[in-house]
Amino acid sequence: MNGYIVEREKKTEITRTTEVLVAGGGIAGIAAAIAAARNGKKVVLLEREYALGGMATLGLVTIYLPLCDGEGRQLVFGIGEELLKLSIAHGAEANHPHAWLDGDSLEERIKNRYMTQFNPHLFALRAEALLLELGVTVLYGTLACAVTTEGGAITSVVVENKSGRSAIAVESVIDCTGDADICHLAGARTALHDGGNGLASWYYYFSGGKVSLKMFGLADVVPGRATEREAGGEQNGFEAVKVESLDKNVRFSGVDGEELSRAVIAGHGKMLEDIMSHRRADEAFVPVTISTIPLVRMSRRLVGTYTLDETESRKFMPDSIGMTGDWRKRGPAYELPFRALYGTEVKNLLAAGRDISVTDAMWDITRVIPPCAVTGEAAGMAAAIGSDFARLDVAELQKRLTAQGVKLHLD
Ligand SMILES: Cc1cc2nc3c(=O)[nH]c(=O)nc-3n(C[C@H](O)[C@H](O)[C@H](O)COP(=O)(O)OP(=O)(O)OC[C@H]3O[C@@H](n4cnc5c(N)ncnc54)[C@H](O)[C@@H]3O)c2cc1C
Structure with a gap:
């Protein structure tokens, strides 16, 4: 500690107003922005770097892990599958998933899990083009660094970029920063991963x-x-x-x-x-x-209304917003509850991707690309329906997700 300074109080200009603010343009942020924009919302996406995709593109983590349970059943649909296809729109770097895309037999689907390897640069460029087509405002080089709140809700997100410091007035916020930065700034309960992270430099x-x-x-x-x-x-x-x-x-x-x-x-x-x-x-x-961003697996997350655990494979979740398998082994299948995306402290804030509420053991399953897309899509869709997430009409959310191709429950 080298003492402290007191910064002069100053007025921060509100330079924008948006209905949905997505903080972080990794896989979760891309999926959230697509879902909210497709469902009629004005969306601003903030990204600290100058390309989309986060760890998956700038971190060169270019393996789209399985969308299936390893026993021939697909679990991830909707934007999770759309992004896999987009990532290999110009060809797979390796492992084109023929068994799944070209209608091969169940035996082939068991043998070859629904996964692929993509080109990070083409994927980042295609994702950017898609968001722009949908009317999303993408602000690069822009770090979310503070929030203002009123009555238990975020009213604005303060950002810093080349223009200096400014504020964006919001109706709702989706935290896709990977480190639950917005949850932390807004005073939502958060938790750190016990084990921390080891070194990687792809x-x-x-x-x-x-x-x-x-x-x-x-x-x-x-x-x-x-x-x-x-x-x-x-x-x-x-x-x-x-x-x-x-x-x-x-x-x-x-x-x-x-x-x-x-x-x-x-x-x-x-x-x-x-x-x-x-x-x-x-x-x-x-x-x-x-890789040009730090390779971080599990850092800080929301402590939500529900905290999903690894032992809950194949458990029925009444508020499921989609499913995921376990990339590490065949068999497990999880229904992801909407309650893991919001907490009790901040009404208009959702977490997605690496930020959702899961135990340390479960975190290793939900932090990878497919579930990050699933929770991103659900968060974006929820923000298209309302902004008080604990009171959201979950049946309506599920109806809309289903209409857009998401499968919510195991058979
Ligand atoms: C070593 C390693 C290997 C991995 N291997 C695989 C693999 O093979 N396959 C797989 O599917 N997954 C793998 N993963 C995990 C996976 O890539 C990521 O966890 C997943 O892509 C995370 O997506 P996300 O959108 O939640 O977060 P991130 O990709 O972390 O995206 C967060 C984004 O938010 C931005 N951001 C952060 N803070 C702010 C802020 N305050 N303001 C504005 N922007 C901000 C960041 O720049 C970043 O772009 C691996 C991870 C690691 C570390």
Whole structure:
């Protein structure tokens, strides 16, 4: 602690008014903005970086994990599936999901889970074009850094960008920051993940006449790939990966500015060493692109009205807003309750993606791309219906989600 300063009180200009403000343009934010805009709302999406997709594109986490339960049943529909198709609109980098898109047999669908690998740059550009087509205002280089509240609701979100500090007046807010920044700023209850995060620093490289992805450090590798490969499944389209720990002693929370910089710098150092060791063996080896946002798995989340746990597979949720499987194993299937998206403290605030209310064990399941899209879509649709989320007409939300292709319950 180096003492403190008192900033001069100043008037912050309200430069915009919007019906729905989506904070964060990762997968959850993209899905939320699509759903709210398609359902008639004026939407502003804030993104701190200068491209959409968050971890999935700028972090180079380019594997769209399974939309199915591993036993041949599709669980993720709606925007979760639409975004998978968009991500490979110009071809899959690996593992085009033929078994699912070209109507193959159940046997093939069991053998090959509904997942793919996409090009991060094309996906980010296509997502941006889609949001613009839908009339979403995308503000890049814009950090949500404060909120004003009145009567238990957010009235404006204060942002900082090249123009300085300004405010956006809102009817409702969807927190898709991945770290529950808005929940934290607005005084909603939040929790940190107990285990923190390990180092990861993914990059693409060119060698042997082709560009490949190096999942450097922690990676979410679907188990059983080798077995699937032996069985003739199409999963062999993925690069063979050896997941290595970059430094077992480094753990970081994901919500401390200085610690995040140290983690990223440590990852860069290891990456440089790795690249140099490859160049010694192959002088044509060059990095093509490196992850440009911190690779954070679980950091801060909302403590919502319901906190979903890993043990609740196949449990009926009356307020389900969609489903997900478990990318790590075959069999589990979860109905995601709307109550995990809102808390009791702030009426007009929803969480989506990595920010939703789940236990530490469940977090590892809901933090990946497909469930982030499912909760983003539900949040966007809910914000199109009302702004007092604890009192929202859930039957109407479910009716609209179903009409737009989402499947809410297991058979
Ligand atoms: C090492 C690693 C490997 C992974 N592997 C896979 C994988 O193979 N497949 C898979 O499906 N998932 C994987 N994941 C998880 C997955 O990629 C992400 O958890 C998921 O994409 C998160 O989406 P999100 O939209 O919730 O959050 P994010 O992608 O984190 O998006 C949040 C966005 O909000 C922006 N933002 C943050 N704070 C603010 C603010 N205050 N104001 C404005 N903007 C803000 C950020 O810039 C970012 O764009 C992996 C994660 C890690 C760390």
